[in-house]
Amino acid sequence: MARIEFARGVAEEVIPDVRLTRAPDGSDGTATFYFDHPKALSEDEGVEITGMYMVDEEGEISTREVKGKFIDGKPAGIEVLYVMKDEMEWERFMRFMNRYAEQNGLGFTKS
């Protein structure tokens, strides 16, 4: 079970779009997640967001680069940046992403 959490133990139900970039030499890369009106921001079920945690059978990877997007003063989305600094981090992230994509019916698209 691959899942994303904004507070530990609470799985986010909204499925993000994920844009990827990678340096041509493979040295570093980024993944930018966008969650449109995630449950973590909802009035009823909102949580105190402490980071974004990607959890799967291998363990957890996380980032603290989480930004809220507001429209007319109301929470509209969450944008998250995850930076990978070498080949090993990229491969670990892709193993998580493939599990998460498979479970949630994500496809690939030009970003």
Place this chain on the structure above:
Amino acid sequence: MARIEFARGVAEEVIPDVRLTRAPDGSDGTATFYFDHPKALSEDEGVEITGMYMVDEEGEISTREVKGKFIDGKPAGIEVLYVMKDEMEWERFMRFMNRYAEQNGLGFTKS
């Protein structure tokens, strides 16, 4: 170098959207590619389409389930179905897809 060809030796330059489905028990899955106005259909550089070939450092995987889409009688796109029958085929395909996505800046999105 991961690439897609519609005729052997001719890399398609247009990047597709790819939708994935998989049986909950992992037994089989599908990938559906859509190429909007691919080079393979163009008047100048069109090729005789014999299938879709996914080529990378491990070798080649291919499918013959290739359909043209026509709008007002003019070629508009190509839709391709690739069926995976077991876990091994799924994993081989995902290794290709990850390489192809990385090279071409594909991201993940809800399909």
